[in-house]
Amino acid sequence: MPSKSTSNTSSKNKSARSAPRAPLARAYDEHFKVTNAYRATLPDVMQSPASAIEGARVAIQQVGIDGFKLPMRFAIDTHGSRGARDAQQKAKPDPILQADPILQARVTGTVSLEAARKGINMSRIMRTFYEHASDVCSPELLARILQKYRRAHASLEARLRVAFSFPARQRSLRSGLDGWQYYDAAYEVTIAPAGDATAADADSGLRTPDSGGKERKRRGQTPAAPAARRFIEIDFVYSSACPCSSALAEHARATRGVFAIGHSQRSKARVRVEIAHGKRLDAAALREHCAAALRTETQVLVKREDEQAFAELNGAHLKFVEDAARLLYARLAADARVRDFRIICAHYESLHSHDAVSVLCKGAPGGMTAGTLDFRAMAF
Numbered sequence: 393m394p395s396k397s398t399s400n401t402s403s404k405n406k407s408a409r410s411a412p413r414a415p416l417a418r419a420y421d422e423h424f425k426v427t428n429a430y431r432a433t434l435p436d437v438m439q440s441p442a443s444a445i446e447g448a449r450v451a452i453q454q455v456g457i458d459g460f461k462l463p464m465r466f467a468i469d470t471h472g473s474r475g476a477r478d479a480q481q482k483a484k485p486d487p488i489l490q491a492d493p494i495l496q497a498r499v500t501g502t503v504s505l506e507a508a509r510k511g512i513n514m515s516r517i518m519r520t521f522y523e524h525a526s527d528v529c530s531p532e533l534l535a536r537i538l539q540k541y542r543r544a545h546a547s548l549e550a551r552l553r554v555a556f557s558f559p560a561r562q563r564s565l566r567s568g569l570d571g572w573q574y575y576d577a578a579y580e581v582t583i584a585p586a587g588d589a590t591a592a593d594a595d596s597g598l599r600t601p602d603s604g605g606k607e608r609k610r611r612g613q614t615p616a617a618p619a620a621r622r623f624i625e626i627d628f629v630y631s632s633a634c635p636c637s638s639a640l641a642e643h644a645r646a647t648r649g650v651f652a653i654g655h656s657q658r659s660k661a662r663v664r665v666e667i668a669h670g671k672r673l674d675a676a677a678l679r680e681h682c683a684a685a686l687r688t689e690t691q692v693l694v695k696r697e698d699e700q701a702f703a704e705l706n707g708a709h710l711k712f713v714e715d716a717a718r719l720l721y722a723r724l725a726a727d728a729r730v731r732d733f734r735i736i737c738a739h740y741e742s743l744h745s746h747d748a749v750s751v752l753c754k755g756a757p758g759g760m761t762a763g764t765l766d767f768r769a770m771a772f
Contacts, residue, residue, distance in 0.1 A: 456551075461499070628661045661720060662736040681724060732754050
């Protein structure tokens with residue numbers, strides 16, 4: 393039979409367990425102030441030991457954020473074509489054309505994660521970026537930001553991509569009108585251990601990790617300092633008039649007196665370049681390359697004389713999808729600021745129910761490859 397003292401203790405414990413708890417507050421305290429002492433008590437689950445990792449204890453190549461947006465200034469020439477620039481010099485100042493326009497930036501930032509670490513502090517990527525929110529966005533700025541948050545996360549590799557759409561004035565071919573053409577573009581910077589014998593990823597043009605750094609560490613050698621690689625990507629929309637269809641239409645006219653029209657279609661080139669070490673390049677310069685190589689950019693404002701001129705322009709610059717890729721290759725290969733590049737062209741056929749596509753790379757050692765098959769991602 394239990395003693396009286398034991399029985400009393402048991403009763404007290406049972407009473408304590410059954411006593412109702414005070415209800416939790418269901419109101420937001422606007423006046424609560426966080427002190428350093430209180431902040432020090434907050435749990436940080438990401439600092440949990442490796443034993444808290446769920447699933448396989450393996451390294452993760454990329455982890456971070458995508459779709460973080462903020463306004464940023466970009467060092468981009470928005471004057472566009474020579475005709476638009478000449479007209480603007482004679483007109484009143486346009487606030488949109490002032491230096492360093494403010495555009496919406498869509499940020500993707502990732503770092504590598506070691507197998508023994510639970511996770512990363514993702515808000516640190518955003519905070520690091522906001523420290524430079526008032527700076528002018530360029531590949532060089534992104535390289536500095538990337539180095540900073542790579543060190544903050546103690547990661548071997550890191551990637552940062554800022555996507556944006558920038559305007560440029562386009563002069564009509566003959567009527568003297570001008571309008572705004574917009575271009576989807578992105579600046580991207582990557583950091584990986586220098587000396588890794590890795591090839592560029594087929595879709596992004598980025599290297600993937602191998603054991604080069606680990607091998608140097610095993611041999612007692614000092615790991616090489618990580619270097620940043622800078623990329624620019626742009627989508628350029630143009631018209632492609634089919635050389636074969638044009639020849640067949642002319643044959644019908646000449647041999648049978650039949651009125652016929654060769655087909656043309658709206659087309660897109662997605663051009664990605666890696667900037668050479670010590671050189672500078674921006675999205676506006678890449679747009680100029682595309683315009684000069686392809687010659688038949690789609691138009692913004694047109695009158696009848698402009699539409700006629702555009703028909704003549706297409707007739708003067710007939711092109712298959714193979715021609716478009718090679719025209720861009722010739723232009724980019726001649727620019728010493730470009731270390732490597734990849735060109736994807738898609739002609740959205742008006743004749744066929746399918747599209748014509750081509751991929752062409754410079755072929756730089758350890759550079760980009762033509763392995764992509766996801767052409768639908770380029771569709772309008």
